[in-house]
Amino acid sequence: MYPIILLSFLGIVVLFLGFAKSKAILLPATLLFLAVALVGNFVEWNQGTIIYFYNMLAVNNLTLAFNGIVLVSAFMIVAMTRGFQDDDEAQPAEYYAIMLFSLVGAFMMIGFENLIMLFLGLEILSVAMYVLTGSDKRNLRSNEAALKYFLMGAFATGILLFGIALLYGATGSFTLTGIQAYIGQGNPSYLLYGGLLLVLIGMLFKVSAAPFHFWTPDVYEGAPTIFTAFMATIVKTAGFAALFRLLSHSFTGIYDYWWITLAVITVLTLLVGNIIAVYQDSFKRMLAYSSISHAGYLLIALTAMTPQTENSILFYSMAYSVATICAFGVLIPLAREKAMTGKPRETYEAFNGLARNNPLLAFVLTVSMLSLAGIPLTAGFWGKFFVFGSAAERGIIWLLVVAILMSAVGIYYYFRVIMAAYMKEGDTAEIRVAPFYKIVLVTATIITLLFGIAPGLFTGLV
Amino acid sequence: MQEPSIPDIIQLIPLKSYLILSTALFVIGILGVLIRRNAIVIFMSVELMLNSVNLLLIAFSSYKSDPSAQVFVFFIMAVAAAEVAVGLAIIVMIYRNTRTIDIGFLNKLKG
Numbered sequence: 383m384y385p386i387i388l389l390s391f392l393g394i395v396v397l398f399l400g401f402a403k404s405k406a407i408l409l410p411a412t413l414l415f416l417a418v419a420l421v422g423n424f425v426e427w428n429q430g431t432i433i434y435f436y437n438m439l440a441v442n443n444l445t446l447a448f449n450g451i452v453l454v455s456a457f458m459i460v461a462m463t464r465g466f467q468d469d470d471e472a473q474p475a476e477y478y479a480i481m482l483f484s485l486v487g488a489f490m491m492i493g494f495e496n497l498i499m500l501f502l503g504l505e506i507l508s509v510a511m512y513v514l515t516g517s518d519k520r521n522l523r524s525n526e527a528a529l530k531y532f533l534m535g536a537f538a539t540g541i542l543l544f545g546i547a548l549l550y551g552a553t554g555s556f557t558l559t560g561i562q563a564y565i566g567q568g569n570p571s572y573l574l575y576g577g578l579l580l581v582l583i584g585m586l587f588k589v590s591a592a593p594f595h596f597w598t599p600d601v602y603e604g605a606p607t608i609f610t611a612f613m614a615t616i617v618k619t620a621g622f623a624a625l626f627r628l629l630s631h632s633f634t635g636i637y638d639y640w641w642i643t644l645a646v647i648t649v650l651t652l653l654v655g656n657i658i659a660v661y662q663d664s665f666k667r668m669l670a671y672s673s674i675s676h677a678g679y680l681l682i683a684l685t686a687m688t689p690q691t692e693n694s695i696l697f698y699s700m701a702y703s704v705a706t707i708c709a710f711g712v713l714i715p716l717a718r719e720k721a722m723t724g725k726p727r728e729t730y731e732a733f734n735g736l737a738r739n740n741p742l743l744a745f746v747l748t749v750s751m752l753s754l755a756g757i758p759l760t761a762g763f764w765g766k767f768f769v770f771g772s773a774a775e776r777g778i779i780w781l782l783v784v785a786i787l788m789s790a791v792g793i794y795y796y797f798r799v800i801m802a803a804y805m806k807e808g809d810t811a812e813i814r815v816a817p818f819y820k821i822v823l824v825t826a827t828i829i830t831l832l833f834g835i836a837p838g839l840f841t842g843l844v
Numbered sequence: 845m846q847e848p849s850i851p852d853i854i855q856l857i858p859l860k861s862y863l864i865l866s867t868a869l870f871v872i873g874i875l876g877v878l879i880r881r882n883a884i885v886i887f888m889s890v891e892l893m894l895n896s897v898n899l900l901l902i903a904f905s906s907y908k909s910d911p912s913a914q915v916f917v918f919f920i921m922a923v924a925a926a927e928v929a930v931g932l933a934i935i936v937m938i939y940r941n942t943r944t945i946d947i948g949f950l951n952k953l954k955g
Contacts, residue, residue, distance in 0.1 A: 505926070525937055526950040529934050540894055543897040547901050551900070
C-alpha cells in the first residue's frame with residue numbers, strides 16, 4: 383500500500399522538477415523515487431494478509447513480490463532512458479511522471495480486492511500507456527500505434543465493464559469474497575457465466591492473448607522502443623497477476639466451466655504467437671509475437687490452477703520481464719546507431735556482426751534469447767519448467783504437448799538473432815553504449831543466469 | 845401525498861427490460877466499433893458501450909437496494925472523461941500530421 387501513496391505523490395514531484403532549467407536532475411530523481419518505493423513496498427513483508435481502505439485492497443507476500451517485479455523492471459527501464467536528453471522534442475518530466483503514475487495502476491491491479499479497484503487500476507495503467515505510445519508526436523508510426531492501442535484498449539474496457547455489471551447483477555457484490563460466497567451457495571445464475579466470460583475477454587485483450595492479440599504487433603512496433611519494453615513487461619505482469627487473483631479468489635468454485643475455455647485460448651495463443659513469429663523480418667515485431675506466445679505459457683499455469691500456480695506465474699513473469707528488458711535494451715542503441723534514413727533499423731540484419739563490433743551487447747542478447755527460448759541454465763528454463771509442471775499435475779497432457787512443440791518452434795526464431803550476431807559479417811561502425819546502460823544490462827543478465835542456476839534462491843523467498 | 849422515490853420509479857419497469865435495453869445498446873456499440881471507419885464515430889461507439897454499462901448498473905443497484913453500483917457509475921464516468929481527454933488528443937495529433945481521421949489511412953505498420 384505504501385508504494386501506491388509514495389508514487390502518486392512522487393510522480394507529482396517529478397512533474398514539478400520539470401520546471402527546473404536543467405533536465406539532468408530528472409533521471410536520478412526518478413530512479414531515487416523508484417528505489418524509495420521499492421523499500422516502502424517491502425516494509426509490509428511477512429506480515430500476513432492486510433486489508434486496506436474498507437476491503438478495497440489486500441496486501442500479502444504474493445502481491446508484494448509482484449509489486450517488487452514491477453518496480454525492479456520499471457527501475458531498469460527508466461535507467462535506460464538517457465536518450466530523452468538528446469531529443470529536443472522529448473518531454474522527460476512528463477514521461478517519467480506518467481511512468482510513475484502507471485505503476486500505481488499496476489499495484490492496484492495486483493492487490494485488488496474489489497472489482498472497482500481492478501477497473502481503476504487497469505485504466506490508470508492503460509491511459510498512461512496510450513499517452514506514452516503516442517509520445518513521438520511527429521512520427522506517423524507512433525501516432526498510428528497510439529490510436530490503435532487507444533481504440534482497442536477502450537473497446538476492451540467496455541467489454542470488461544459489461545462483464546463486471548453482469549457479475550454484479552448475479553452476485554450483488556463487487557468484492558472477490560462476495561462473489562466467492564455467492565458461487566459457494568450453488569446453482570449460480572446464467573448472468574454469472576456471461577459476466578465471467580466478458581470479464582475474461584476484457585482482461586485477455588489487455589494481456590494480448592489470441593484471438594484478442596491483433597493490436598499487439600502494430601502497437602509494439604510503432605511505439606518508441608523504450609515504452610514498448612515498458613508495455614511488454616509491466617502491463618503483462620500486472621495483467622496476469624490480476625487475472626490470477628480474480629480466478630483463484632472468486633471462481634475456483636466453477637473451475638469446470640472456465641478451464642476448457644481458457645485451455646482453448648491458451649492453445650490458440652501458443653500457435654499464433656510462435657508460428658507467426660517465425661515469419662517476421664523485424665526483430666521488434668518478432669518480440670511482439672514472442673510476448674504473445676509468452677502470454678500463452680503464462681495462461682497454461684492459469685488453466686491448471688494448482689496450488690503451485692501462484693509461484694510459477696511469479697517466477698515466469700520475473701524471468702520473462704528481465705529477459706525482455708535485455709532484448710529491448712540491446713535493440714535501442716543498435717537501432718539508434720544504425721538508423722540511416724531517419725527510420726530506425728529494427729530488422730534482423732541490424733544485428734549482423736554484433737559479436738565483433740560489441741561483444742558485451744552480443745553476450746547480453748544471447749543470454750536473453752536463450753532465456754526466452756527456455757534453454758537450461760537460464761531463468762526462462764525454470765519458468766517453463768514450473769509452468770509445465772503445474773499442467774502435468776492437473777493432468778492436461780494435450781495442452782502440455784502443444785506447449786512443448788511450440789517452445790521447440792520458438793528456438794528457431796530466437797536463434798536466428800544469435801546467428802545474425804555471431805555468424806554474419808556486418809558493417810563495422812562502432813556502437814557506443816553509456817557505462818550506466820551497460821551496468822543495467824549486465825545486472826539483468828546476471829539475474830537471468832543466477833536464477834537459472836539456482837532457482838531456489840527466488841522460490842525460497844516467497 | 846409523498847413523492848415516489850427514484851428506485852421505486854425505476855422498478856416500475858421489469859429488470860429484464862433493462863437488461864435487454866442495455867445489451868442492445870452494448871451490441872450497437874460493438875458493431876459501431878467494428879464497422880465504422882471514422883475515428884470519432886468509433887470513439888462515440890465506445891462511449892455508448894460504457895453508458896449501456898452505467899444504465900445496467902443503476903438498474904441492478906435499484907433492484908438490489910445496494911448503493912455500491914451507483915458509486916461504480918461515478919467512477920466509470922470520471923474515468924471515461926479522462927479517456928476522452930487522452931483519446932481526443934491522440935486524434936488531434938493524427939489529424940495534424942495526416943489531415944484525416946479515417947482509420948483506413950492507418951497502414952504504416954505491417955508484418
